[in-house]
Amino acid sequence: MRTILFVLILSVTIVSCSSKAETKQKNSNAVPVRLAAITGDTSQNVINTSGLLSTEDEARLSFKIGGVIENVFADEGQYVKKGQLLAALKSAEIAAQSAQAQLAVEKAERDYQRALNLYKDSVATLEQLQNAKTGLDIARQSLQQVSFNQQHSRIYSPSDGLVVKKLLNAGEIAAPGSPVLIISSVSDKSRWIFTSSLSDQEWAVVETGNKAIVTVDAFPGKKFNAVVSRKALAADPVSGSFAVELQVDFGKERPAIGMFGKATIVPSKPLFGFSIPYEALLEANGKKGYVFVTNDRQKVQKAEVTIASIDNNHVYIKSGLENYRFVVVSGSPYLNNQSTIIVTE
CATH class of the missing domain: 2.40.420.20 (conserved putative lor/sdh protein from methanococcus maripaludis s2 fold)
Known part of the structure; x- marks a missing residue:
């Protein structure tokens, strides 16, 4: 009996010592x-962000008709003048359409003159003459349409500005109305826009009209007043962030499109x-x-x-x-x- 009791006490002692050793080893690590x-x-009632400068007048230039691009004469970051040729489609297909429309007009004119002579001789009816006249009018309108499209197979700069983005290159097929170049106009009257990206939480507390301070590396030590002018209503599909635009007053300073800057926005709601x-x-x-x-x-x-x-x-x-x-x-x-x-x- 004493032997059994001794064994039990010894077992409890060993377990207790082992547990203490494990705890000690665990605490030592x-x-x-x-x-x-x-x-x-x-x-924290301000939002700090960064972004790039552009102007309010931004144009997405495209061809009215589709076709193969013959050449794009401007590159990203290049300054262009008003009326400068920027891009052109291959002219073979457009020239063929123009010639076809011209031939259709000539045929319609002959048909109308023939119907008119027959009508005078009481051979053709008034309805036949009117149909010939309608065919001539349709052919002339088609020629005008082709001529208009031919004029818009080239892209000219609508104003002095900077090529912000070149979206298509020579040899690619441009769909009708698909942007080829993005241009920001630059003039003494240009309104400068600071574009930045915010998280959904920041976007929710910012409202149009909120004041901000913008600094630009090109003008060290200077601070420019700004105001939130636009909030994007949809997130960027790539980054998931929301674009916000600030209209900046640079006073007498002349910044350049694409300059990097930082902004401190004071939201109307606490963040x-x-x-x-x-x-x-x-x-x-x-x-x-x-x-x-x-x-x-x-x-x-x-x-x-x-x-x-x-x-x-x-x-x-x-x-x-x-x-x-x-x-x-x-x-x-x-x-x-x-x-x-x-x-x-």
């Missing part, structure tokens, strides 16, 4: 960290996001950054966040922390994804 609770923040200590941010590349987060205070994972702005003490996070409770403030250099942690005060 844990990385000591400090945590901060993640809370919502609406104090909801998250505020975390500056020390919690691992790395940042533009608007993207990374932090270590946890929910159970035992294991961490690396999360990608979108940065709204940074000041001396805090980082304002636009998105990426919605499903987490805590962020690691110190101890991050020793962590990996799924690292075990021990929380220190």
Whole structure:
């Protein structure tokens, strides 16, 4: 009996020691960290974004008829003058249509003259004469249509400006009305537009008429007043972001189309996001950054966040922390994804 009791006590002791050893080993692998609770923040009431300059007068130039492009005489970024030839279709098919229409008119004229002579001799009826006249009118209208299309088989610049985008090249088939070139007009009266992309959350709080400040690298140290003039009603199918246009007052300065700039928009509604200590941010590349987060205070994972702005003490996070409770403030250099942690005060 004593032997059995001794064995039981020894077994319990061994299990207890083993459990303590495992716990000790587990704690020895844990990385000591400090945590901060993640809370919502609406104090960040500006939106920082970047974009490109263009003018309000933008034309998407195309051929009225379809055909094979013979040549495109302008390249992207090239300044063009009003009336300058920019592109042309191959003329063989168009010339054949024009000749065919001209021959149809000549035939209709002969038919009408024959019907008129027969009508005078009381051989042809009035209806036959009227039908011949109608056929002549139709042939003449067809010739006018072909001549009009022939004139629009070439694209000329409607104004002085810059070729923003070249969409088709020589040898490609252009459909009727399909844009070949996009041109922005440039003049002393041009209204300058700053185009940027916003997330759906930012788009929702921005309204037309909101004020903004725009800076351009070409004019260091200068700030230009701007106002939100247009919001896109559909997302870009590639990026998923929403385009927003700002009308910028450059005063006496003369910017160029395509210049890069940055804008600070003051929305009329508060922007909801998250505020975390500056020390919690691992790395940042533009608007993207990374932090270590946890929910159970035992294991961490690396999360990608979108940065709204940074000041001396805090980082304002636009998105990426919605499903987490805590962020690691110190101890991050020793962590990996799924690292075990021990929380220190």
